[in-house]
Amino acid sequence: MADGVNDPHQEALGELALAGLALDEHDLDHAVSHLSVALAHEPGLPEAHELLAKLAARSDDGGLALFRPGERAPVGRVVAFAHVLARHGGYADALSLLAQATVHHPGRPWADVSWVQALDPRLVPADRLVRVLLAVLGALPDPAPAPIAAATRPYLALAERSLVAYPQDALLHGAASGVARRLREVPLALRWAQRGVELESTKLTEMWWGNALRADGQLAAAVRAMRAAQRHDPDDLSVTSDLALWLTELGHTAEALDLIEQALVKDPSYDCAVHTAHRLRFQSDGDPDHLVALADFMRATTDASHEHHDLQHCCDGLPWLGYVPAAVEVCVKVLRTTTDEQRAHPGEMGLSRMESPSALALLRRAWPGVAVAASEPGLPDPRVALRPGIRLWDFDGTRPTPALDPPTPPAAREVAAMLPLGWAPPPMAYDMAVRLSGVPVDELLAALVHPPTPAVETDPDRVSVPERQLQVWACLGLLHHRTGEPWATSTRRRLLVEIAFGAEDWTTEAALYALVTAAWVDPSCRTDVAELVAARLRALLDAGRTRAITIGASVAQLAFITPGMPAAVRTLARELAQGQWPASATYTPGPAAPLPRPRRSWLDRLLGRG
Secondary structure: OOOOOOOHHHHHHHHHHHHHHHHHHOHHHHHHHHHHHHHOOOOOOOHHHHHHHHHHOOOOOOHHHHHHHOOOOOOOHHHHHHHHHOOOOOOHHHHHEEEEEEEOOOOOOOOOOOHHHHHHHHHHHHHHHHHHHHHHHHOOOOOOOOOHHHHHHHHHHHHHHHHHHOOOOOOHHHHHHHHHHHHOOHHHHHHHHHHHHOOOOOOOHHHHHHHHHHHOOHHHHHHHHHHHHHHHHHHHHHHHHHHHHHHHHHHOOOHHHHHHHHHHHOOOOHHHHHHHHHHHHHHOOOOOOOHHHHHHHHHHHOOOOOOOHHHHHOOOOOOOEOOOOOOOOOHHHHHOOOOOOOOOOOOOEEEEEEEEHHHHHHHHHHOOOOOEEEEOOOOOOOOOOOOOOOOOOEOOEEEEEOOOOOOOHHHHHHHOOOOOOOOOHHHHHHHHHHHOOOOOHHHHHHHHHHOOOOOOOOOOOOHHHHHHHHHHHHHHHHHHEEEEOOHHHHHHHHHHHHHHOOOOHHHHHHHHHHHHHHHHHHHHHHHHHHHHHHHHHHHHHHHHHOOOOOHHHHHHHHHOOOOOHHHHHHHHHHHHHOOOOOOOOOOOOOOOOOOOOOOOOOHHHHHHOO
């Protein structure tokens, strides 16, 4: 950043210099524009506030008309106008504008300015202070990461002074408690929330009290507070949804499910209740159809009351839903137990049977000097495709080599760029993979047998994971190929089916995952995908009767999460999982129906947002 690029301070100074030149030429409009950009880069820069004062003094009305933002004004212009309003004593409106800036970008210290620090809260009506704190509260993650907490800390100081100015305002105490809790000031949050309830027990004050108690680890007391909040307004399903989740955390799953089912009877379209219902149903019986129904609801919902993470929470920690499982081949296990020093020298490895081509290729990339002797794999021969189509691997006896040339460097970079994105549930992974839609099919196929990892991962916990992830991303890229074609006769379906029913390999799993993802995002192809995945699973079960298979449990997991998979096939999948998930989890098939659109949350209604 020596040249000032991406350095907020240097960029702010540069904009200030341009603003000063414009002021010297009496071009006030351009001066204000450059000053606004400077404030966006560094909100508390003293030189910027000095220039703002000069510009305001040049105007007959003190800068009100000059700085007034139009519709869709950039955030810096809004903040500049807030400071002008404060100079005229319009503190309530000024604070509201700063809060809007915080909603736009909570990581910037918009309120860390002298007039906010010196403000006497008695100059602002209590109800306006409440609205400011609620806006900030809605912008803060729970809890806020350290950079955001530092940037928004001036609001906490304002809240503390406001409670001194309005010691009898229950809502103000509650809103202040919410901000304190998200800024990790739990003792403050407890004290202020308790005082709010003592002043007046309402739905909101009890909710804030419950949230503070929960943040302090007092879950049973938090549930009691949330029950009190529900008694104040039994029809507020956001309260009911939170209460149901907290009851589940306490182990009262049956009561929680009953509560949320009653809520859905009252309003089957309320998004908080729908998300909570599917989450609790899945936690109760382990049926993945609940998660599919939740994904369907999310896809049909364009005006959710707020951002939900229930699908991610349910998928977190589950193979394929929350992460790509590591490989289990013997040669991969050897990589986990050998050192870089050992792999720098020639070596020998004997395998009782040939293993997956991708696993052996990874072994040779990580250990170029190793000589592998493997016995024939047995019948049915995993080297032989079950259906005609794309050939990814050539075989010289039990030695596999890629049948395709490596991808070009630009294509390899496009695929490799997916790796830092991590992983997500199928609908989110599908959306993330859209960036591969422009990569040619031949390049994506090449990436399957030449995964473009910058280096072979040899960390024992990560061996094989990057390569397997990139194979899946490549197949998701294929899923984005010619999306306008009808599914049944589409190129994308043909390619993925040919890979899935080709030589038994990690690429089999990758293609099956892409097919499963297609079913998650497109209900019209679910019957077809379920039949395809079931057929591949049965082929593995048949092969497992006469020889060992290494991808069996993984494919079983994919079959288990396939939308619309018949219960009988899911039972087979559980048997093949061999003690892994889902065989190790509760699973009782149950109904899961998609539900209609949501309405607004209590916070949006309180703030008057549409």
